[in-house]
Amino acid sequence: MENFPRSQFKVIIFDCDGVMFDSRQANIVYYNTILNHFGKPLLTNGDIEVVHMATAEEAVNYLFKDDPRLSEAQKFRQQLDYQKLIPLMKMEPFLKEVLSNLKENHFYLAIATNRTNTIHSVLTTFELEKFFDLVISSLDVERPKPYPEIIFKILSYFKVKASEAVYIGDSIIDYETARKAQVFFVSYKNQKLKGDYHISDFRELLPLLQSNLKPRH
Template identity: 45%
Template sequence: MRSGHEDIRVVAFDCDGVMFDSMQANMGYYNSILEHFGKPLMTPEQFDHAHMHTANEALANLFPDPDALKAALEFRKKMSYWPFIKDMKIEPGLKSLLKKIRPKYGTAIATNRSDTMQGILVEHGLEEFFDLVVTALDVKNPKPHPDLLIKIVEHFGIKPYQAIYIGDSVLDEMAAKAAGITLVAYNNIELSSDYHITNLKELEEMLTP
């Protein structure tokens, strides 16, 4: 935050691991696809990859054979994520935080999720709290590329230093650095950032002193 919090005009959030604990939902979703094709359930390494990447990238990692991947991608198109949304646990204090920082700050989401993001917001009553939602469907290159965050900067007509990005993965760190945006590292001490928080109350205190 180049010269203090007074510069910040936009607060952008990653979804998984920041806005929601989505571990159970994502594990169930990908395991259902694996089970359909008679494959073993996800390993911890495969889950870590899926947590950070797009659905198509996650499936490419789970189905390395091109023909199997094509079948998995076709199956996913017909499969609804709705049954798994109920397993997504909203991060404590998220709604309270959004209510307190708006309208002083613009709010946005930058996520490698694709066609599931809107349904998640609707299900949890969050759609009214975000001025912009940018998913992997909206850019050519998702994280770790900066495209998602650049789109947010352009939408609000701001300079990169006037935004912060709340993220929990190395892909978030890489995207923020490439976009010139300050990363606020969430529950991950391994990320390189001047700002580390472990809960959203700390972010609220940072933005509303």
């Protein structure tokens, strides 16, 4: 890919699940393993939508609401080896090529995810660690998404203004996080989601960043 003119942006922030990876199947297996262990019904379609956006702790709290075994379920969750599920994750097409080109064009790259410690195993497995200057998970903030703290930490680290950052997400939680932090929001593969801009392919990101973007929210 060719270099392009300098953008108004300095930091590009990625969500993980649903943006960098299709991790739905891995998450389904993960939470069904917990539910099955405690003899509870497996995930419904509605459950899948909820847990896919939540932190692991929030997801188990939701699945075991009013269940006296909640504390046991949280402990069981922490003992599970997510590493075995990583092969079920599918990296989005053209992700590596775009990350490489962004680095060549001197953008700072960061991740803001509601994943916990599993994010580092995922990046290592798919050989993506080298592309990112900063990774912030739900373990690194007091209040995870949709609170904007995770974005504020990234802005502070790079010493940039909100107007110099773009957040790429796929869920209402991502949108709310971006809006509260007042950064540009690019919706990935979700036309129903409000956003400053929408893309369905990572190859659309590079031309978008070099254009004269104006917020739509």
